Amino acid sequence: MSTREALETGPQHQTVPRSTHRWLALSVLALAQFLVVLDASIVNIALPAIGEHLRMDTVALAWVITAYVLPFGGLLLLGGRLADRYGHRRVFLLGILGFVGASALAGFSFSSPMLLGARALQGGSAALLAPAALALVTQLFPGAADRTKALGIWGAVAGVGSAAGVLLGGVLTAALGWQAVFFVNIPVGVLVIVLVPRLVSRDQTGASTRLDYPGATTITGALFSSVGALSAVEQLGFGHPVTIGLAVVALLFAVAFVLIERRVADPLVPLTVFRNRNLTSGNLTMLLVGGAMVALFFALSVYMQAVLHYDALTAGLTQLPLAGALVIVAGLAPGIVGSVGLKRTLTGSLLILAGGLVWLASSPSDAVFVLHILGPSILIGVGLGGAFVTATQLAVDGVEGGEAGLAGGLVNTSQQIGGALGLAILASVATARTGALLAEGVVSADALTSGFSWVFLGAAGLALVGMIAAMFSRTGR
Structure with a gap:
């Protein structure tokens, strides 16, 4: 059986379609993916309110983020393989059930240990549902043209979720309190739990190999x-x-x-899978794009609040142009890929992303949003929209059906590890730069602005390295 035939038949080499309403099924699966990505960023603006209510200091608040990222990033590959072994729909539903329950637990938390435990459960559940969901998408759309469109939507969801986290975090915290950033997951998650069994067929016999x-x-x-x-x-x-x-x-x-x-x-991970140059190139690119994106949203949120003195709601609303550009470009990306090719679309998107980040790095400490931030924000949204769509597609290109869950786990792992790596390195660089300027007697606002500028320039560097990695892929139109 050829690679294309294996990919089209799914993990159990089945010929029966997974859904008779596959675009609706895609929409529901994308909702679950949106929640997973959203939860990595929506908590950021709510952290001060959480700290005040639960009496958590700065170090403890950092663990509200880390407690989610650790099990999420650490268990993704295992989650992908469990989905291949026991069935993608079955593992997906188990993951979304755990995610909804953990979100409720987090919202009702009355102590820091309870909240951190709930966040860890959220991350572990996300590690089950994310690779299983992406594997289901590849099975729903075996044809090349439709799969390109579907993965375009999927990549857009990943980017929009990160941008929307900052916006929704500010709106929900200001209007309803910090608990709302967790409770918002419950109605959406319940909707997914109800609809997926009705839209996606049952799993056939799982893989016969031992875990x-x-x-x-x-x-x-x-x-x-x-x-x-x-x-x-x-x-x-x-x-x-x-x-x-x-x-x-x-x-x-x-x-x-x-x-x-x-x-x-x-x-668990056949090392021969990395002989697929597109998979390797796509994952390396996603690693670098993830690092640039997480560092960007962290620095931009703090810059707006600490330097420009925006409140949480205003800081969130200023992300709308970026998110809007991302959504529009992600919708157009499949057509662009069909016209100029996957590699050219990906490298061009990363070049645009790097240009927007360099432009943003020139923003002064007294920046005016319309004059200094709006333009680069739109450019960054354009770059992220194209990059997420095409990097995701590249990372699952040519993967056989029995390894669809593995491919989903790999690309999600790349994004999470890249985000942690990019934030750790660039945040340390910014802190060192700001500290050095403060020691020289530079005004606090100017010192902070310079530190954030270095973060934006570093993120641009990651995007350019990702562009080089994408050039090694083997893909045309």
Whole structure:
């Protein structure tokens, strides 16, 4: 059976369509993906209110983010393989059920341990549903043209979710309190739980291979340790013993994982999958785009509130032009790919993204939104919209149906690890730059602005490196 035939038949090589209403099914699955991406950013603006209500200091508040990212990034590959093994719809529904329950628990939290535990459960549940959902999308649309359109929508959801998190976080916190950023997940999640069984057919017999438990343990340990080390960099610095220790543990786990995968009969991640140049190039590009995006939204939100003195609601509303440009371009991206090719669309999008970030880096400490921020925001939205769509499509290009969950886990892992890496490194660079200027007697607002400018320039650098990685893909029109 050819790669294309295997991909079109799905993980169980079935010929029966997964849905008779596949575009509606895609919309419902995209809602779940939107919640997953949204929850990584919507909490940011609500953190001060959470800290005041639950009496959490700055270090503890950072763990509200980390408690979600650690299990999410650490369990994604395992989640993808579980979906391949036990059925994509089954694992997806298990994940969304856990996500809704954890969101309710977070909203009702009356102590910091309860909130952190709920966030960890949210992250673990997201690691199950995200790769399973992407695998279902690839099965719903076996044809090349329709799949391009579907993945265009999927990539747009990933970008819009991150941008919308800042907007919705400000609106909900200002209007209803910090609990609303968690409770908003419940009605949407329940809708997904009700509709998916009606729109997507039952899973057929799962893969006959045994799950690689040693590989699952070591890769999960490596991802947990690496994300933990990156989070420690942001909170403790590069030279702190905790940071160094976690980095060493991550390296040891990674070496053990590679050795195991080379020897077991049914590996968790067949290393031969990286012979697919498009998959490798797409994941590397997504890693770098994820790093640029997370660093951008973090720095832009703080810059607007700490330097320009916008309140939470205003800071959120200013993200609308960026999000709007992203949505429009993501909708147009499939047509552009059909005209000029996937590689050209991806590299062009990354070049536009880098240009917008460099432009944003020139914003002064007394910036006027219309004069200094609106233009680069639109340009950044255009670049992100094209980059997310095409990088996602590239990362699942040519993957056989039995490895669809694995491909979904890989591309989501790349985005999460890239986000943690980009934020840790660029936030440390910004802090060092701001500290040095303050020591020289520079005014606080100017020192902060300079630090954020370095974040934007660093994010532009990541986008350009991603453009180089995309050039190594093998894809035409």
